[in-house]
Amino acid sequence: MNSAVSDQTLPFVKMHGLGNDFVIVESRGPERRVSPQLARALGDRNFGVGFDQLAELRDSDRADLRLEFWNSDGTLSGACGNATRCVAAREMNRTGQDSLTIETAHSVLLAVRCPDGRVSVNMGQPQRAWQDIPLARDVDTLALPLEGHPAAIGMGNPHCIRVVNDVTTVALTELGPRIEHDPLFPQRTNVEFVEIRSDGTLRLRVWERGAGVTLACGSGACATAVATHLLGLTPRAVDIEMDGGWLSIDWREDGVWMTGPTAHVFDGTLNADWLQAAQ
Numbered sequence: 001m002n003s004a005v006s007d008q009t010l011p012f013v014k015m016h017g018l019g020n021d022f023v024i025v026e027s028r029g030p031e032r033r034v035s036p037q038l039a040r041a042l043g044d045r046n047f048g049v050g051f052d053q054l055a056e057l058r059d060s061d062r063a064d065l066r067l068e069f070w071n072s073d074g075t076l077s078g079a080c081g082n083a084t085r086c087v088a089a090r091e092m093n094r095t096g097q098d099s100l101t102i103e104t105a106h107s108v109l110l111a112v113r114c115p116d117g118r119v120s121v122n123m124g125q126p127q128r129a130w131q132d133i134p135l136a137r138d139v140d141t142l143a144l145p146l147e148g149h150p151a152a153i154g155m156g157n158p159h160c161i162r163v164v165n166d167v168t169t170v171a172l173t174e175l176g177p178r179i180e181h182d183p184l185f186p187q188r189t190n191v192e193f194v195e196i197r198s199d200g201t202l203r204l205r206v207w208e209r210g211a212g213v214t215l216a217c218g219s220g221a222c223a224t225a226v227a228t229h230l231l232g233l234t235p236r237a238v239d240i241e242m243d244g245g246w247l248s249i250d251w252r253e254d255g256v257w258m259t260g261p262t263a264h265v266f267d268g269t270l271n272a273d274w275l276q277a278a279q
């Protein structure tokens with residue numbers, strides 16, 4: 001270990017949306033705080049803090065702020081719906097505003113506070129062309145040449161959605177990584193298994209690229225609602241239950257709107273010694 005003593009500490013915020021949990025780090029200003037190595041160390045639930053995604057706040061000249069998302073394996077993702085809602089909730093509390101704009105790798109997203117306290121984000125238009133998702137080759141994106149003929153949809157990140165009769169019997173930890181790494185997905189993929197219930201709601205379980213099984217996935221819920229609508233199975237607006245709770249999805253003219261609760265768990269400060277060892 002480096003013997004030089006650093007007094008650099010790093011404040012962070014812990015939040016979750018439906019049990020999809022996040023560490024949020026302030027990186028506005030000239031100095032970038034997060035590296036792949038730090039994201040991996042911080043994402044470790046035993047040796048670090050633990051999270052499904054790390055959201056790094058950056059300056060934007062197109063929106064109120066820019067967000068970059070890290071998975072717990074140290075890779076970047078172009079979208080994270082639940083972290084976007086959490087950061088939006090915190091920023092709106094801090095500024096007293098009822099809406100804000102957030103630049104992501106996908107586009108500039110609008111977030112608004114609902115009268116009931118939930119937060120809605122317009123996640124933008126889904127990506128349906130095989131090159132944009134991306135897939136490795138030109139195939140029918142609503143009936144992929146894989147077991148069960150799943151659909152592929154991009155929400156700024158790739159999703160593979162398979163409709164099943166009973167999500168409780170799906171071997172998620174076995175099938176999830178196999179599909180995540182299938183050569184059809186050159187940037188890997190998030191994996192969704194969805195059951196369409198008789199009352200019109202959806203029951204969803206998710207294996208996330210770079211993070212594994214999570215209790216909820218906002219972009220996954222959006223991609224799933226788009227896929228089941230395009231398959232003629234659901235209307236444009238649908239309620240989706242995941243292991244951690246419910247999201248309401250509405251694919252409107254101006255994009256896919258996602259609405260749900262957020263929770264602020266605690267604020268913390270990363271210790272200088274720990275940070276030094278993690279670099």
Ligand SMILES: N[C@H](CCC[C@H](N)C(=O)O)C(=O)O
Pocket residue numbers: 020052053071076077078079080081082083157158190208209210211214216217218219220
């Ligand atoms: N939990 C996030 C998605 C993270 C996606 C990430 N695992 C990827 O590599 O694309 C959400 O609420 O949308």
